[in-house]
Amino acid sequence: KAGVTQTPRYLIKTRGQQVTLSCSPISGHRSVSWYQQTPGQGLQFLFEYFSETQRNKGNFPGRFSGRQFSNSRSEMNVSTLELGDSALYLCASSSQGPTPEQFFGPGTRLTVL
Amino acid sequence: GENVEQHPSTLSVQEGDSAVIKCTYSDSASNYFPWYKQELGKRPQLIIDIRSNVGEKKDQRIAVTLNKTAKHFSLHITETQPEDSAVYFCAASKTNFGNEKLTFGTGTRLTIIP
Numbered sequence A: 001k002a003g004v005t006q007t008p009r010y011l012i013k014t015r016g017q018q019v020t021l022s023c024s025p026i027s028g029h030r031s032v033s034w035y036q037q038t039p040g041q042g043l044q045f046l047f048e049y050f051s052e053t054q055r056n057k058g059n060f061p062g063r064f065s066g067r068q069f070s071n072s073r074s075e076m077n078v079s080t081l082e083l084g085d086s087a088l089y090l091c092a093s094s095s096q097g098p099t100p101e102q103f104f105g106p107g108t109r110l111t112v113l
Numbered sequence B: 001g002e003n004v005e006q007h008p009s010t011l012s013v014q015e016g017d018s019a020v021i022k023c024t025y026s027d028s029a030s031n032y033f034p035w036y037k038q039e040l041g042k043r044p045q046l047i048i049d050i051r052s053n054v055g056e057k058k059d060q061r062i063a064v065t066l067n068k069t070a071k072h073f074s075l076h077i078t079e080t081q082p083e084d085s086a087v088y089f090c091a092a093s094k095t096n097f098g099n100e101k102l103t104f105g106t107g108t109r110l111t112i113i114p
Helices: none
Strands: A005-007 A010-013 A019-024 A031-038 A042-050 A053-057 A064-068 A074-078 A087-094 A108-112 B004-007 B010-014 B019-025 B032-038 B045-051 B056-059 B062-067 B072-077 B086-092 B108-113
Touching: A005 A087, A010 A019, A019 A087, A019 A108, A031 A074, A042 A064, A042 A074, A042 B086, A053 A064, A074 A087, B004 B086, B010 B019, B019 B086, B019 B108, B032 B062, B045 B056, B045 B062, B072 B086
Parallel strands: A010 A108, B010 B108
Antiparallel strands: A005 A019, A019 A074, A031 A042, A031 A087, A042 A053, A064 A074, A087 A108, B004 B019, B019 B072, B032 B045, B032 B086, B056 B062, B062 B072, B086 B108
16 A cells, blocks of 8 residues: 655745645545644644544644545645744544554655745 | 653664663553654654553564553663664554544654664
8 A cells, every 4th residue: 555645745935825735645544643743842733634524633723724535635734824833744644443553644844934 | 631751862772782762641541652763854653552451562673561550651672773773752642443643752862873
């Protein structure tokens, strides 16, 4: 099976702009989670989607939003970008069932200037 | 919410020796504890995990132990090799057939000295 893919891999934006990141999960996986990774804060949970519904949400401002499509692909959007939003954004997918392993994509490196 | 603490933040080990990384969690309802390895510039890779109904799990040179009473779990790497050098993250989660939300520790940078 193909792994989790994310596009784009790199993005450079300026403050105030908005950005959309995309994640395609492993075939058959219906849960997609998003994480922000920074050197100072580590890996922080943003939100999780399952069957097009947001099931869990982390402690991020409303500028961070997401959605999931019927084919389980997910997008996250960050509006009104701030310098502190510069980070590696990782998505992870997992299957339904008793084994909850999450598999990560390669991430999107976002730089806000 | 859940809080996961991880120690040490850096660890240097002579090649062939063992390495141990420890994590504690706060939420007694957490029932799933994975460990991820992240090499420089790469994605986190799941290397081993343990559920709350198991006290220990091994996979070749890697083992994880869980003490539910004390709310801590540890990663043990034996016979370390240069390719074990990476950042290791522990995590905790309350899962109910896919209710996914991982809370990560702050990571341990492991360096294997040849």
